Amino acid sequence: xxxxxxxREGVEFIFGYPxxxxxxxxxxxxxxxxxxxxxxxxxxxAAHMADGYARAxxxxxxxxxxxxxxxxxxxxxxxxxxxxxxxxxxxTGQVASTQVGRDAFQETDVIGATSSVTKHSYxxxxxxxxxxxxxxxxxxATTGRPGPVLIDICKDVQQADAERINTERLDIPGYQLxxxxxxxxxxxxxxxxxxxxxxxxxxxxxxxxxxxxxELREFAEKAGAPVGTTLLGIGxxxxxxxxxxxxxxxxxxxxxxKAVQNADVLMMVGMRVDDRVTARLADFAPKVKTFIHxxxxxxxxGKNVRPHIELVADAKNALEAMTPHIGELHEGRGQWFSxxxxxxxxxxxxxxxxxxxxxxxxxxxxxxxxxxxxxxxxADVGQNQIWAALWWNYDRPGLFLxxxxxxxxGFALPAxxxxxxGRPDAAVWCVAGEGGFVMTAQxxxxxxxxxxxxxxxxxxxxxLGMVRQFQDDFYGGVRSQSELTHMPDFVKLADAYGxxxxxxDRFEEIGPAMDAAERTKGPFLIDFxxxxxxxxxxIVPLGKSLNDFWEAPDK
Amino acid sequence: MSDQERVRVLSVLVExxxxxxxxxxxxxxxxxxxxxxxxxGPSRAAGRSxxxxxxxAGHAEVDQVRKQLERLVEVVEVEDVTGQYVHSRELVVAxxxxxxxxxxxxxxxxxxxxGPDGTTVEFAGEGKDVGDFxxxxxxxxxxxxxxxxxxxxxxxx
Numbered sequence: 001x002x003x004x005x006x007x008r009e010g011v012e013f014i015f016g017y018p019x020x021x022x023x024x025x026x027x028x029x030x031x032x033x034x035x036x037x038x039x040x041x042x043x044x045x046a047a048h049m050a051d052g053y054a055r056a057x058x059x060x061x062x063x064x065x066x067x068x069x070x071x072x073x074x075x076x077x078x079x080x081x082x083x084x085x086x087x088x089x090x091x092t093g094q095v096a097s098t099q100v101g102r103d104a105f106q107e108t109d110v111i112g113a114t115s116s117v118t119k120h121s122y123x124x125x126x127x128x129x130x131x132x133x134x135x136x137x138x139x140x141a142t143t144g145r146p147g148p149v150l151i152d153i154c155k156d157v158q159q160a161d162a163e164r165i166n167t168e169r170l171d172i173p174g175y176q177l178x179x180x181x182x183x184x185x186x187x188x189x190x191x192x193x194x195x196x197x198x199x200x201x202x203x204x205x206x207x208x209x210x211x212x213x214x215e216l217r218e219f220a221e222k223a224g225a226p227v228g229t230t231l232l233g234i235g236x237x238x239x240x241x242x243x244x245x246x247x248x249x250x251x252x253x254x255x256x257x258k259a260v261q262n263a264d265v266l267m268m269v270g271m272r273v274d275d276r277v278t279a280r281l282a283d284f285a286p287k288v289k290t291f292i293h294x295x296x297x298x299x300x301x302g303k304n305v306r307p308h309i310e311l312v313a314d315a316k317n318a319l320e321a322m323t324p325h326i327g328e329l330h331e332g333r334g335q336w337f338s339x340x341x342x343x344x345x346x347x348x349x350x351x352x353x354x355x356x357x358x359x360x361x362x363x364x365x366x367x368x369x370x371x372x373x374x375x376x377x378x379a380d381v382g383q384n385q386i387w388a389a390l391w392w393n394y395d396r397p398g399l400f401l402x403x404x405x406x407x408x409x410g411f412a413l414p415a416x417x418x419x420x421x422g423r424p425d426a427a428v429w430c431v432a433g434e435g436g437f438v439m440t441a442q443x444x445x446x447x448x449x450x451x452x453x454x455x456x457x458x459x460x461x462x463x464l465g466m467v468r469q470f471q472d473d474f475y476g477g478v479r480s481q482s483e484l485t486h487m488p489d490f491v492k493l494a495d496a497y498g499x500x501x502x503x504x505d506r507f508e509e510i511g512p513a514m515d516a517a518e519r520t521k522g523p524f525l526i527d528f529x530x531x532x533x534x535x536x537x538x539i540v541p542l543g544k545s546l547n548d549f550w551e552a553p554d555k
Numbered sequence: 556m557s558d559q560e561r562v563r564v565l566s567v568l569v570e571x572x573x574x575x576x577x578x579x580x581x582x583x584x585x586x587x588x589x590x591x592x593x594x595x596g597p598s599r600a601a602g603r604s605x606x607x608x609x610x611x612a613g614h615a616e617v618d619q620v621r622k623q624l625e626r627l628v629e630v631v632e633v634e635d636v637t638g639q640y641v642h643s644r645e646l647v648v649a650x651x652x653x654x655x656x657x658x659x660x661x662x663x664x665x666x667x668x669x670g671p672d673g674t675t676v677e678f679a680g681e682g683k684d685v686g687d688f689x690x691x692x693x694x695x696x697x698x699x700x701x702x703x704x705x706x707x708x709x710x711x712x
Contacts, residue, residue, distance in 0.1 A: 115578055116585050120628045123574065140628065174570060174628045299622035306616070 019066025047077020206270015
């Protein structure tokens with residue numbers, strides 16, 4: 001019954017793990033060869049694989065887990081998907097409906113434990129609810145602002161059978177999608193950008209989710225407005241476009257932050273305007289006279305920054321409605337562009353290339369050259385993530401995946417595996433620090449089992465680099481518990497899982513190691529032993545304003 | 556922002572379900588809001604209940620309370636009735652030791668039962684009247700008080 005419903009929803013892959021409370025589902029799985037089940041090694045891996053799959057191919061990722069610890073192991077993965085608006089369906093087994101509330105074996109209140117990290121959730125205690133619930137769940141997960149939906153199904157219900165229902169009609173009174181763009185406000189917003197002396201557009205993940213990249217580009221070009229992206233918005237606007245400001249936020253580029261802090265009109269599209277974007281909120285974009293906020297989720301309006309013009313709409317629809325009303329541009333635009341160019345010259349991205357150590361940027365630049373703006377790069381969390389975000393001129397959407405809102409270490413490897421299942425045609429590179437990598441390294445088994453062409457670029461700096469950097473700069477230089485002194489030999493670790501790997505210590509070895517990775521069919525790991533003192537720049541000191549960003553020291 | 560301005564009164568129509576109350580209260584807690592009072596009962600529509608919530612927005616923008624509630628799939632409709640032209644009624648049921656309760660009756664209380672151990676009375680009214688009523692109870696040797704949160708209805712005229 002459940003598996004048939006999943007087939008009807010067009011599910012191709014399920015990332016899961018069996019256990020006592022979902023055995024009735026697994027018993028019938030072999031009867032459904034169209035549903036390809038990927039057996040993970042830990043449920044968190046399943047959630048991140050489903051997440052990476054969804055981010056890479058746009059279809060909802062599906063996860064199975066058993067009750068109690070199985071379901072609880074999904075929580076971090078659900079939170080990651082929830083924060084970044086990724087469509088996912090988690091189907092968890094629950095103890096029999098007659099056992100609920102009796103502290104039965106492996107019983108946990110999964111709805112209670114996951115309500116805050118899911119878009120919606122259902123506890124199914126009666127078979128009659130099930131067909132409607134599954135169809136509704138896919139609808140809710142994939143429409144509007146996408147997100148994970150959890151269905152907790154009691155074991156006795158899994159064994160029952162139900163009438164197939166007409167799944168065409170859905171009536172969810174509490175779930176209404178925002179339809180029409182407020183045309184008067186769209187016109188007002190377009191005119192406000194056009195009339196601005198110093199306009200800036202910031203684009204977030206919502207632009208990618210709504211596939212509004214070309215609409216954004218058309219609007220920006222006609223309105224003569226420079227565009228920066230958030231970390232999750234990378235790919236929404238080509239970095240080498242003359243109007244590009246690259247990445248914003250507290251580790252954004254200097255010229256982006258200068259532009260944001262001096263803008264008179266700031267238009268924010270498909271983003272949450274969180275603290276990593278604003279830094280100290282009271283000093284965020286202080287010269288702005290008109291904030292324009294476009295987002296499909298009305299609760300984002302004024303949550304952090306109160307907009308003067310708000311458009312609760314899909315980014316594509318909103319931008320389409322705005323572009324025809326741009327009209328004449330403010331005459332000061334040329335001067336604004338010259339100013340931004342001057343900032344770009346004054347505050348370039350830079351790093352110390354030759355201090356005797358292997359530099360992470362050199363590794364990534366070599367990798368990206370091979371990616372040719374076609375490969376998918378999945379980054380973990382920490383320094384590796386920001387280096388990967390900043391050191392490439394992304395010009396297309398969907399090529400850079402990472403855990404932005406939740407900042408979940410251990411995301412990259414399973415998400416890269418999921419991405420490869422979702423986009424078998426694309427090369428997939430996994431960039432991770434050694435700290436995050438070992439959090440979910442057991443999923444190497446999955447990469448080897450399915451001989452997935454996932455190339456792992458380990459930026460090994462023998463520490464929790466971002467934590468170490470923060471401790472050095474903001475916590476009195478006390479390196480407390482941030483040095484990873486007893487880590488595995490990663491080449492041997494890969495070998496133990498049955499996959500090839502090499503170690504690289506010197507700049508000259510980058511190319512040959514990358515060549516070997518590209519030549520090899522299936523997974524490949526390169527343990528890059530990078531400069532343990534390498535830092536992320538620019539960076540805004542914690543608690544400071546975007547004006548106060550630090551740049552890489554000249555050495 | 557003053558204490559008063561942070562408090563919103565919301566009339567919320569919800570789908571009945573075993574998770575609804577915990578989802579509403581969980582959302583209020585994790586967004587940093589505080590519930591001052593809550594009343595729930597069946598609505599006119601089958602399968603739906605009407606909640607009347609008095610919520611302090613805490614450090615959030617006040618309209619976030621309504622907007623966040625609207626995101627819940629279980630929530631069908633949210634009406635912010637703060638300071639609106641509404642009837643707002645609270646119910647109090649109290650047990651006093653006195654057998655002579657004329658002062659309470661004068662305020663509009665109703666005797667539910669009376670015996671040698673005391674008298675049980677009920678009173679309904681606006682929040683301020685209920686507060687005054689409870690103050691008055693003290694003079695009658697109050698033994699126990701149960702008080703509902705407000706329920707509200709937009710005025711007809």
